[in-house]
Amino acid sequence: MGWDECLAELLIQLGDHGLVAMVKMDGERERGRWTVLVSGSPLGGELVRWDGDDLNAGLSRVLAELQERVPGLLD
Template sequence: MDRVRRRSVKSDPDSGVEDVAILVMEWLGEQGIHALLKVDPERERRQWTFAATGGPLSDPVRIDGSSVNDCIGKALVLLSEQGVEVPV
């Protein structure tokens, strides 16, 4: 991933997106998007990472978050900005 976006994105903490994280990942795969959700407990803050490339994405997406909800919520915003509207 050569061009990684690093900027502040806010997610909705009450969205409950962590409940559908696996469904989101499956849907992305069905669209031809390579996606990764990773937890790294050695990092004190922003332990979760989401990364996606390919399919209809014009640029790679990478976001770090402090929880699954934070990470996936921010990722959905960045995906939407590239025209990928994930049905949640």
């Protein structure tokens, strides 16, 4: 499975848990060009955000935090 299919599947799973997710690349920034943002009622009005240059590392960090805060996520 390619990264595009993996990312799409991940976003679908987050949506199935009532989360809203965004992955953004900002070509105008010199550093921290990627943003991953997740919000939604399972987070109690808070959000999980990461900005950086390594999208894979950012997705891993956000998913680790989400798995701590949202029981049953990605089981």
